[in-house]
Amino acid sequence: MLLLDHLWILLALPLAGAATNGLLGKRWPRSTVNSVGVGSVSLAFLAAAELVREFSLLKADQIPYVKSYFTWIAAGPFTVDFSLQVDQLTVVMLLTVAFVGMLIHIYSTGYMAHEGGYYRFFSYLNLFMFFMLTLVMAANLIVMFVGWEGVGLSSYLLIGFWFLKKSAADAGKKAFIVTRLGDFGFTVGILATFWVFGSVQYGEIFGKAASMPIEANSQIGPLTAICLLLFLGAIGKSAQLPLYVWLPDAMEGPTPVSALIHAATMVTAGVYVVARMNPLFSRAPMAMLVVAIVGGLTAFYSATIGLVQTDIKKVLAYSTVSQLGYMFLGCGVGAYAAGIFHLMTHAFFKGLLFLAAGSVIHAMGGEQDMHRMGGLRKKIPVTYWTMLIATLAIAGVPGLSGFFSKDEILEAAASGPHAHPTLWILGLAGAGLTSFYMFRLLFLTFFGPSRYDEHAVHVHESPKNMTVPLMILALFALGGGWFAAPHLVGGTDHFEAFLHPVFQAYAPVGAQVAEQASLAGSAGPSSGLGSEAGELFKALAGWPVIVALIGFVAAWWFYIRRPESAERVRARFGALYQVLLNKYYVDEIYAALFVRPLLWISTNLLWHGVDEVAIDGVVDGVPRVARELGSQLRELQSGNTRSYATWVVLGAVGFTVLLLGLLGMAVH
Amino acid sequence: MSVVPISYYLVLSAILFGLGAVAVVFKRNIITIFMAIELMLNAVNLAFVAFARAHGQIDGLVFVFFVIVVAAAEAAVGLAIVITITHNRQTLNVERVNLLKL
Numbered sequence: 001m002l003l004l005d006h007l008w009i010l011l012a013l014p015l016a017g018a019a020t021n022g023l024l025g026k027r028w029p030r031s032t033v034n035s036v037g038v039g040s041v042s043l044a045f046l047a048a049a050e051l052v053r054e055f056s057l058l059k060a061d062q063i064p065y066v067k068s069y070f071t072w073i074a075a076g077p078f079t080v081d082f083s084l085q086v087d088q089l090t091v092v093m094l095l096t097v098a099f100v101g102m103l104i105h106i107y108s109t110g111y112m113a114h115e116g117g118y119y120r121f122f123s124y125l126n127l128f129m130f131f132m133l134t135l136v137m138a139a140n141l142i143v144m145f146v147g148w149e150g151v152g153l154s155s156y157l158l159i160g161f162w163f164l165k166k167s168a169a170d171a172g173k174k175a176f177i178v179t180r181l182g183d184f185g186f187t188v189g190i191l192a193t194f195w196v197f198g199s200v201q202y203g204e205i206f207g208k209a210a211s212m213p214i215e216a217n218s219q220i221g222p223l224t225a226i227c228l229l230l231f232l233g234a235i236g237k238s239a240q241l242p243l244y245v246w247l248p249d250a251m252e253g254p255t256p257v258s259a260l261i262h263a264a265t266m267v268t269a270g271v272y273v274v275a276r277m278n279p280l281f282s283r284a285p286m287a288m289l290v291v292a293i294v295g296g297l298t299a300f301y302s303a304t305i306g307l308v309q310t311d312i313k314k315v316l317a318y319s320t321v322s323q324l325g326y327m328f329l330g331c332g333v334g335a336y337a338a339g340i341f342h343l344m345t346h347a348f349f350k351g352l353l354f355l356a357a358g359s360v361i362h363a364m365g366g367e368q369d370m371h372r373m374g375g376l377r378k379k380i381p382v383t384y385w386t387m388l389i390a391t392l393a394i395a396g397v398p399g400l401s402g403f404f405s406k407d408e409i410l411e412a413a414a415s416g417p418h419a420h421p422t423l424w425i426l427g428l429a430g431a432g433l434t435s436f437y438m439f440r441l442l443f444l445t446f447f448g449p450s451r452y453d454e455h456a457v458h459v460h461e462s463p464k465n466m467t468v469p470l471m472i473l474a475l476f477a478l479g480g481g482w483f484a485a486p487h488l489v490g491g492t493d494h495f496e497a498f499l500h501p502v503f504q505a506y507a508p509v510g511a512q513v514a515e516q517a518s519l520a521g522s523a524g525p526s527s528g529l530g531s532e533a534g535e536l537f538k539a540l541a542g543w544p545v546i547v548a549l550i551g552f553v554a555a556w557w558f559y560i561r562r563p564e565s566a567e568r569v570r571a572r573f574g575a576l577y578q579v580l581l582n583k584y585y586v587d588e589i590y591a592a593l594f595v596r597p598l599l600w601i602s603t604n605l606l607w608h609g610v611d612e613v614a615i616d617g618v619v620d621g622v623p624r625v626a627r628e629l630g631s632q633l634r635e636l637q638s639g640n641t642r643s644y645a646t647w648v649v650l651g652a653v654g655f656t657v658l659l660l661g662l663l664g665m666a667v668h
Numbered sequence: 669m670s671v672v673p674i675s676y677y678l679v680l681s682a683i684l685f686g687l688g689a690v691a692v693v694f695k696r697n698i699i700t701i702f703m704a705i706e707l708m709l710n711a712v713n714l715a716f717v718a719f720a721r722a723h724g725q726i727d728g729l730v731f732v733f734f735v736i737v738v739a740a741a742e743a744a745v746g747l748a749i750v751i752t753i754t755h756n757r758q759t760l761n762v763e764r765v766n767l768l769k770l
Contacts, residue, residue, distance in 0.1 A: 642762055
């Protein structure tokens with residue numbers, strides 16, 4: 001039980017790596033930086049694997065396994081321990097983060113080989129791993145918040161890694177500021193949690209929540225308020241409507257960063273929080289509905305933007321936003337396990353997609369515009385095959401990882417406890433669009449004629465340290481779905497069974513559900529489906545595959561069979577195309593609605609008004625008074641004898657008059 | 669023979685002193701200022717003598733002798749300073765003598 005007793009080791013490894021590389025790495029050769037950077041994360045992964053082995057030996061009543069190290073904050077009734085915990089959800093997150101993180105570290109040794117600031121990159125990357133592990137292993141909201149903000153910081157540092165490029169520096173700031181909007185709600189949510197439950201420790205919160213009734217749909221009770229506030233943080237961090245705008249810009253960072261932080265791990269933190277706080281969410285149906293609606297809308301909305309983007313990383317960025325929407329949709333309809341499952345498979349295939357895209361960019365010597373690629377299939381075969389697998393996985397081809405996880409979510413949206421047909425249709429439409437834009441990406445990049453200058457660009461396959469992680473991830477993108485061996489192909493859902501304790505321990509029990517049902521009236525949207533729903537589902541199970549096929553055929557038609565027809569369609573729907581190409585002008589709308597007014601107020605009111613007039617006025621005013629007074633008094637000491645004589649005479653006269661006056665008073 | 673009342677002496681003394689003070693303040697020539705100071709000293713002497721006479725005491729007379737002696741010493745030192753200043757600065761105007769160091 002080495003690691004269960006010393007959970008801190010998992011956090012200490014990447015932190016030590018970050019500190020070592022950050023402080024000393026500047027003078028070290030790259031091989032040393034490599035061994036420290038990659039080594040610490042690989043050790044962390046091995047430690048996580050060992051932890052899982054030890055975890056499997058624990059008895060059910062020992063889970064969640066909480067380890068408290070010291071009292072961190074003690075202020076009256078408000079006490080926070082620095083405590084870590086391990087339960088099934090933590091294990092899933094831990095393995096996913098450590099595994100994908102390790103592969104991406106290895107990949108980075110190839111991708112960043114010719115970049116300056118090599119030690120800095122690995123230091124930041126290790127720092128990110130430290131905070132991400134803190135986030136998933138925390139046993140209370142405050143420690144989790146440390147990880148939450150820490151990954152935000154690492155994200156900022158890594159997006160702006162090439163900080164001399166203005167667009168990269170701006171993108172880093174944008175990411176930080178936009179997520180801050182959500183974090184405001186998150187912070188208030190944590191405070192509200194303490195206010196309601198008197199504790200921030202998961203175990204205590206959930207224990208108290210378990211005895212609370214389900215809140216009615218129509219009112220905003222304490223649980224609904226807490227859940228909505230926490231979800232606001234999740235919206236910012238996980239780039240959902242309307243705070244998704246920072247994620248596409250975050251592609252300014254190096255591609256491994258996009259893969260690790262902005263696809264596989266950090267952006268899923270919001271989903272993790274919703275899943276972690278499931279005892280609260282399950283008792284706040286209105287919050288659940290909001291989560292599901294935001295998720296469903298985002299899944300569809302950002303997929304439409306992905307249709308027309310030409311930058312290979314931008315397509316993947318909008319795809320990530322869309323897939324995160326699916327995860328929230330899954331959580332929102334009550335299928336937390338499905339959401340987390342999609343989180344895991346998404347980490348595999350989207351991480352792979354980004355890494356493969358990085359490999360393409362590497363091969364093209366930095367080119368990211370898909371219109372200047374084409375026909376790369378034969379030239380970079382490893383990249384092509386791995387990307388093909390990832391594309392098939394995300395598009396939902398039966399048997400691959402994405403198929404299982406997405407189907408589970410869509411199934412839950414159609415027949416789960418909080419199902420609604422609209423949500424299902426949104427998800428389904430998004431699935432079709434996903435298939436289209438992913439195959440469009442694949443066809444534009446790897447098929448057709450080459451649209452680049454073959455003399456100028458020397459296309460070459462990436463080195464081994466880049467292709468091997470691709471192949472390993474491809475393996476998981478291919479087979480990752482079988483962790484769940486889902487019941488829709490007749491297996492037992494091991495994944496859901498594994499996570500069952502986390503999502504059922506504090507779930508509303510029968511009486512509460514019945515109470516809720518009586519509150520809601522005779523027939524909620526989900527009730528009365530029963531076995532009928534099972535039949536219905538069987539009829540629907542094929543739909544995701546069918547729309548994926550439609551998406552594929554459409555992409556094939558427009559980009560392989562009849563490339564000129566794509567132009568025709570574009571010309572026909574010019575206005576719509578422009579709207580999509582400009583991302584619904586959301587950035588421009590935000591700039592007009594928020595950024596520019598804020599800038600105006602800051603410049604004219606706060607800067608020129610408050611700062612320059614009020615504060616500078618006071619600060620400069622005090623010395624000005626002293627100086628004016630001094631220069632007036634200085635006139636007395638002129639060095640002019642006659643003026644001195646005048647003062648002496650005046651003084652003598654004044655003194656005499658005073659004396660006479662006093663004498664006169666004394667006499668009377 | 670009627671005695672001149674003491675107030676006459678005192679008024680004269682005050683007028684002389686005032687003239688001296690005004691001259692010290694408004695005149696620019698060092699020699700003139702010097703003479704004005706002598707005038708003030710002697711105005712005070714007059715007041716002393718008048719009081720001594722009025723009260724029939726000798727104290728005021730003693731003071732007057734001291735003042736005369738000190739005024740003589742002051743005149744010696746003062747005129748020496750005036751000569752040095754004139755020598756160094758080629759002027760007798762006090763307005764030009766506003767610096768300790770040339």
